[in-house]
Structures are given as C-alpha cells and as structure tokens.
Amino acid sequence: MSTHLDDPRIVEFDVRTDEMLVNMGPQHPSTHGVLRLVLRTDGEIVSEVTPHIGYLHRCAEKIGENLAPRQWIPYTDRMDYLAAMNMNLGWALAVEKLMKLELTEKAKHLRVIIAEMGRIASHLVGMGAYGLDLGTFSPFLYAFREREKILDLFEMACGARLTYSYLTVGGATHDLPPGWLKKCEEFLDQLLPIIDEYHTLLTTNAIFVRRTAAIGVMPAEMAIDYGCTGPVLRGSGVDQDLRRDGEERYTEMYDGYAFEVIVQRDGHYPRDHNYPPVPESAVLGDCWHRFYVRMLEVMQSIDLVRQAIDRYSTTKGTIGEPAKLTEKLPKGEAYLETECPRGQMGFYIVSDGTSIPWRARARSSCFSNLSVTHELCRGCLLADVPAIVGSLDIVMGEIDR
C-alpha cells in the first residue's frame, strides 16, 4: 500500500468517482481512544482530514485552580495515562521552579530511574498499538507482557499500576522499597534481548516496512511550524531533546549521564547499540522513522536507568520530604517543559501568593502533534490514515485534558 498514485486526477478522469465523507471514530480501534476523524475521500484517496477532539475533556485546568499543587498531581496522572510518572514529574518540576525548591541528589536519581522506566513502558505500548493499527496482533501481546513487569515494579514502589501520583512536589511520596533496584536490574537484563525480537517482528518486517516507509512524510520545517515534539520531531531529523536542551532545573537531573539524542545525523543514527539498518525505501520524517526513533529510545532509556541505579545506590542521604499541602506559593509564574515519551509536556503555573494556584495550564504534546494530521494525510490512501495517525502515538486523555 505504499504506492502513491502519481496524480490522483488521472484516476478521476478514468473512473469518475464521487467525493464521499467518511466518519472514522469516535469509537474506532485505530484512533487510540475517542478521536473522530472526518475524511473527505475520492475513491481510495483521502483529500481532507478533519480531526474532532474533546470527547474526554474534563477541564482539568479549571480543577487545578481550586486545588493545592500536590492535590492536582492525581489529575496529571489522568492526562497521559500511559506515562503518568512523567506527567507527575512535569507538574512537580514546574511547581518546584516557582517555589525555588532544591531537591536532594538522591531524589534526582530516583526521578531519573522512574521517569525512564515510564518512558520504556510508554514506548512499549506505542510500539504494540502501532502494530495493532497495521493489522498485526502479536507484537501488542509481547509488548504488554513486558510492560506488565514494569507495572509490577511501579506497583511495588507506590502501590498503583496506572495512576501513580508517586513523584510529587519536593521529590517523591516515599523512597523505593528494599530489593526494588535488584528486581529492576533483573528486568532490564531480560528486556534487552527481547528488543531484538521486536525489531524482527516489526522494525525489519517486510510488510511493516512497506506499510510505513515513505508514508506520511513530514519535513523538519513542517514539524517545527506545527509545534511537533518528541519522537515525531526527532523522526523528522531535528536534533532536539529537552533532556539535553531544556531548562537547567530539568537537565541537571541528567547531568553527567552518558546519552546521545536519538536523531539521524548525516544519514546515521547513533551507533551505541546493534540496531537494524534503515531500509532503503524509508524517507526521513516518514512513519517508519518515527517508529524507529521510539524503538531506539527504549534502548537509550535502558542505559539511562542502569546509570541512574548506579548513582542512586552510591548516593548517601535521603530523598527529602514532599512539600506541605498548605505551603504558600510565592507570587509569580513559572513555565517548564519536560521531555515526556510523546513529546514536550509543558506546565504553566500562575500564583497570587496563596497555597492554591491562580491558573494551572497544561501544554499537551499530543495536542500539537495531532494538529499536523490534516497535512500528513492529504492525498494519502484511506488505508494509510491509521498508519499515519498511529505513528504520531497519541493519547486522547492528554489531548483533551
């Protein structure tokens, strides 16, 4: 299905098809939640896509104006529910920036461990669900098998399996239980060889490559113009990762860690692992590259967690105490973005000097990533729409907030 017709008008001339409006969603297996796409099609060719969002809207920002920052943490869980740990971290850092709160070394290493484990779990779902979009069921099951083990680890750490509220303003609610690090290392040892299986199942699979290579090509300028971030931006060859380029309060967590931003430079991806080669049919910025960046980031996160475990176990001291609920916020405002699995998640907090924020704003990464759909889908085949939307790896809870 990767063959694009050179000129759709030729078909029209030959067959004389009528334009048709096709409604995809809001309940559709390949729209990743309650997303509704209205497709204007001409035979098999899609001429226009209009996304309709808002089915999961809860006005979380309004709720945030009535709660203390720590009480809003559970609501951030429910935004990107596949990477709830990273959401907690983003809000906690924004509030800490406003409060000028300094964390202990140990808490920072703990946060790196947890955030990168969250990234692995999220990318595993992203990978499995993308396979599902393209019609292969087994990678989904394999991915969930591994993710289940990460959820077990998180459950051991904080008691919850999906909405953790673990990382909070001032550090984390409590330290890791004894024996957790050993279990985590065992899991990583076991995961590493399995990634190669995933590469065989999807990345280098001939059908998968034909369904994704050179489909939905997004040039770097378009990605920047539409505010795309995360793997979607890096898949287009833009060298930006907030773990390296972000604000000091966020990048200092990763100070001294060895990692290279996953992006294609001079036609090559980083060579720190044995990655499968890029197929010849793939074009930079297509669905395949976005998927590939995610897969490579799993390897990168495994490395980062290992480094963080080393540092965490050799750092003396405690992880500190979480901020008190009644603590007054200083007057002012702060905006901070973090690199979440799906892109840059920003939180903006405005305070008038009381313990409850005047305004809490969440800048969603998927919201911007999804807004590019109509550009990517223009002129593609109907069957490629799920491939393109799936490659953006969206979570509707985060878009609708």
Next chain:
Amino acid sequence: MTGQAFLDRLKKRFGDQITGANFEALDPWIEVSPDGLLAVCRYLRDEPDLRFNFLNCVSGVDYFEADPKKAAKTGWEPHLEVVYHLWSVPHKVSLVLKVILPRWKDDAAGQLPEVPSVSGIWSTADWHEREVYDLSGVFFTGHPNLRRILCPEDWVGHPLRKDYEMPLEYHGIRGR
C-alpha cells in the same frame, strides 16, 4: 544578548508597541500591545539571530476577583492576559510574550476582547488559539477557523473565566 539590550533593540524598532517588560520574573517576559503583536512576532521568528520559530504554548489567564474585599487587595485591575511561550530551535533559548486585554471589549459583558491571530506565523497557533477562545474567551481576529475545540459547539460561556458559572443542565444531563 542581555535582557535589557534585547528590549532596547525591540523598543528601537517597534517603539510604543512594546508596552512593558519584566526581567526579574522566573521566565522574563515582554509585554506587547495587541496592534503590534503580528509585526513583533514576525520579526522574532525571521530575524537570523533570534529565530523564535517554535511556539510552545498559548495560554489565556483571567485576572478577575468577584469578592470585592479580596479584589481590593489584589493590586491589579481586572484584565485578561494572553501568554505566548516561544522557543528558538536553532539557538535553544526561550522567550515569553504577553498581551494584556480588557476582560470584555468596550466593557460590554459578552463581547469578547480581540487580539490578532498568529496562526499565520506559527501553524501550531491554530489549535492553541481555538483552545484559548473556547476556554478563556478571547477572539482571535484573522483566525482561519475559530470554532470551539474541546467543548461542544453549542456550549455556552468560557469555563476558564473566573466568573464562569457551571450550567445546571446540558441536553438533559444534570450539571451540578
């Protein structure tokens, strides 16, 4: 470039359109008048040593206190702010722009205040401005498709306004 030098440069070029700045804030911000917004934004995006080609976020903040006792202590007149968080991908720097608007145009309740749309400068502003229009009630003039995005199209009011009242009922669904 230091904050003051940057501000002087902008002031030299745009004069009165730059209405204020704060460099002591955690995220230093520059205040622009609604009339000058488009020119300033285009300049910030296209100037080779600035290149603010990435728009992170557009947010609307409503400054309104219904309680007269508390309102006397706030230190500000009721107003609306539209905040633009910009980022330069080549230079890795951020910048915050603010536009101050009245809560209602011509002080007539229900008339949304107007600000020019920057969706022609950064495409990402398209959806972000729709969201601000939907939730905070700001009308973006020149926007190609200013419809509600998160709330249903027949929703009444703008939920992130501080004086918003939750409807009692919506299509037979109880609200409160």
